[in-house]
Amino acid sequence: MVKGKIAIITGAASGIGLAIAKVFLENGAKVVLADLNEDKLIQETDTLKAQGYDCMAIKVNVTDEQAVKSMIDKTVEQYGRLDILFNNAGLQHVESIESFPTEKFRQMIDIMLTGSFIGTKYALPIMKQQQAGRILNMASINGVIGFAGKAAYNSAKHGIIGLTKVTALETATEGITVNAICPGYIDTPLVRNQMADLAKERGVEVEQVLEEVLYPLIPQKRLLDIKDIADYALFLCSDSAKSVTGQAILIDGGYTVQ
Numbered sequence: 001m002v003k004g005k006i007a008i009i010t011g012a013a014s015g016i017g018l019a020i021a022k023v024f025l026e027n028g029a030k031v032v033l034a035d036l037n038e039d040k041l042i043q044e045t046d047t048l049k050a051q052g053y054d055c056m057a058i059k060v061n062v063t064d065e066q067a068v069k070s071m072i073d074k075t076v077e078q079y080g081r082l083d084i085l086f087n088n089a090g091l092q093h094v095e096s097i098e099s100f101p102t103e104k105f106r107q108m109i110d111i112m113l114t115g116s117f118i119g120t121k122y123a124l125p126i127m128k129q130q131q132a133g134r135i136l137n138m139a140s141i142n143g144v145i146g147f148a149g150k151a152a153y154n155s156a157k158h159g160i161i162g163l164t165k166v167t168a169l170e171t172a173t174e175g176i177t178v179n180a181i182c183p184g185y186i187d188t189p190l191v192r193n194q195m196a197d198l199a200k201e202r203g204v205e206v207e208q209v210l211e212e213v214l215y216p217l218i219p220q221k222r223l224l225d226i227k228d229i230a231d232y233a234l235f236l237c238s239d240s241a242k243s244v245t246g247q248a249i250l251i252d253g254g255y256t257v258q
């Protein structure tokens with residue numbers, strides 16, 4: 001599906017970005033792993049290279065326009081083209097609005113929303129010239145429903161869906177598709193740690209917290225497998241998905257249905 005394609009994935013030193021980088025590499029893509037966390041980025045990319053994959057690490061802060069432009073230029077210099085951009089870098093901060101630090105709010109919008117805009121801005125001229133390309137933006141169920149305590153995250157993720165629609169319209173006749181992926185709770189260390197903290201607070205087992213807190217909200221009564229997301233991303237980057245554009249695709253075990 002992505003054999004021979006050139007992909008940039010931001011936030012690729014960890015979690016979902018790293019998992020998707022691995023799946024793309026296993027499927028024959030060449031991947032630029034981009035992240036702010038240089039040590040982790042180099043360590044993970046070196047491991048992948050040692051396994052025989054064709055990949056490259058680029059340290060980037062997605063809010064730095066020059067650094068993002070340079071990341072895209074270096075990718076084209078190295079591989080000759082850019083087929084896939086996955087705007088995935090992100091972070092979380094939970095606090096009610098009255099005490100939510102304004103600087104934190106600005107930073108989160110800057111990384112998740114403005115960062116995705118900047119990546120898109122510099123990828124588009126190349127993709128338009130190729131008359132081919134795929135842009136994936138990492139949203140969340142927080143992009144379609146509200147969650148108390150997540151003012152910045154929710155605003156950024158709702159914004160990403162708007163950006164996705166506009167980009168899809170501006171590229172609709174250029175062989176480019178642009179979609180937002182909206183996962184629910186994925187079984188990652190981040191989510192497990194949150195559950196572990198809650199379990200400690202309540203003096204119960206993690207599984208019990210899952211049963212009592214999360215599963216009542218998730219019709220499928222399970223956390224998502226990271227591979228569910230990677231496989232869908234793979235499909236969206238394939239030729240078979242050429243008619244799917246401007247969509248916010250919910251992969252959430254039914255969370256937003258009820």
Ligand SMILES: NC(=O)c1ccc[n+]([C@@H]2O[C@H](COP(=O)([O-])OP(=O)(O)OC[C@H]3O[C@@H](n4cnc5c(N)ncnc54)[C@H](O)[C@@H]3O)[C@@H](O)[C@H]2O)c1
Nearest residue numbers: 011013014015016035036037061062088089090140183186
């Ligand atoms: N984990 C979940 O359950 C879940 C669910 C829905 C959506 N998401 C989204 O998926 C994306 C990845 O989340 P994750 O769970 O893998 O988190 P993670 O913390 O494991 O990975 C995020 C990566 O982004 C990088 N990053 C942060 N700021 C950056 C910046 N300014 N420039 C470049 N890189 C930067 C971090 O260094 C980190 O490696 C995020 O956008 C998140 O909102 C996660």
